[in-house]
Amino acid sequence: xxxxxxxxxxxxxxGTLASTLSVKFNAPHISTGSxxxxxxxxxxxxxxxxxxxxxxxxxxxxxxxxxxxxDRLDEDxxxxxxxxxxxxxxxxxxEELDKYLESRGLAIDRVIDLVADEELLMQRMINRRVCKSCxxxxxxxxxxxxxxxxxxxxxxxxxxxxxxxxxxxxNRFAVYQSQTAPLIEYYRKAGNLLAIDGSGxxxxxxxxxxxxxxx
Ligand code: ADP
Ligand code: ZN
Numbered sequence: 268x269x270x271x272x273x274x275x276x277x278x279x280x281x282g283t284l285a286s287t288l289s290v291k292f293n294a295p296h297i298s299t300g301s302x303x304x305x306x307x308x309x310x311x312x313x314x315x316x317x318x319x320x321x322x323x324x325x326x327x328x329x330x331x332x333x334x335x336x337x338d339r340l341d342e343d344x345x346x347x348x349x350x351x352x353x354x355x356x357x358x359x360x361x362e363e364l365d366k367y368l369e370s371r372g373l374a375i376d377r378v379i380d381l382v383a384d385e386e387l388l389m390q391r392m393i394n395r396r397v398c399k400s401c402x403x404x405x406x407x408x409x410x411x412x413x414x415x416x417x418x419x420x421x422x423x424x425x426x427x428x429x430x431x432x433x434x435x436x437x438n439r440f441a442v443y444q445s446q447t448a449p450l451i452e453y454y455r456k457a458g459n460l461l462a463i464d465g466s467g468x469x470x471x472x473x474x475x476x477x478x479x480x481x482x
Pocket of ligand 2: 398399400401402420421422423
């Protein structure tokens with residue numbers, strides 16, 4: 268069983284990879300972005316607080332994110348392993364996560380850094396569509412649903428994320444470069460970083476990850 272972090276720029280395929288690994292390892296997939304989107308959809312207080320940051324492609328303040336993740340990690344299903352997708356995203360979040368784990372005698376096993384060229388990522392995101400109900404990810408050209416607008420898996424409605432427009436995507440890249448990319452060095456120093464080519468198909472990426480993890 269693994270405690271994994273999926274790192275990488277927006278559109279690198281963290282969500283797609285995490286969904287597959289979650290089934291493979293029978294470990295919970297914790298996506299901070301999905302938690303926020305669900306709260307926005309349901310109109311909760313949290314949703315109302317985070318919407319303005321997400322719509323602009325800015326990061327949600329650390330103290331909000333850290334509490335959500337540590338509360339989630341306290342749940343029973345995380346006891347033997349978990350997949351963190353989209354967290355940590357700042358050095359401060361990583362330090363707080365380490366403190367939380369250390370206080371319980373735990374540690375992150377591996378950090379998977381998905382690497383891909385920015386133009387490719389840009390195209391992926393502009394063409395990305397997501398199922399409103401189950402979160403399954405589609406691509407209008409390379410991975411369309413069988414029936415337009417309807418999820419293959421659950422029949423839910425497929426939509427485009429509000430932050431997948433060209434302007435917001437550009438800003439998310441800039442935010443990634445300045446605030447999240449330093450984590451690559453952080454985890455390289457910790458000695459558990461695996462750099463994986465994320466430019467191929469989801470199956471190709473999965474194969475590289477499985478090989479690198481040795482599972
Ligand atoms: P992507 O990796 O494609 O950018 P996510 O779904 O992971 O998409 O994140 C979408 C948005 O949610 C981010 O742009 C940010 O506003 C917010 N968010 C998600 N995770 C975090 C986090 N760990 N810290 C701060 N903001 C976050
Ligand atoms: Zn679905």
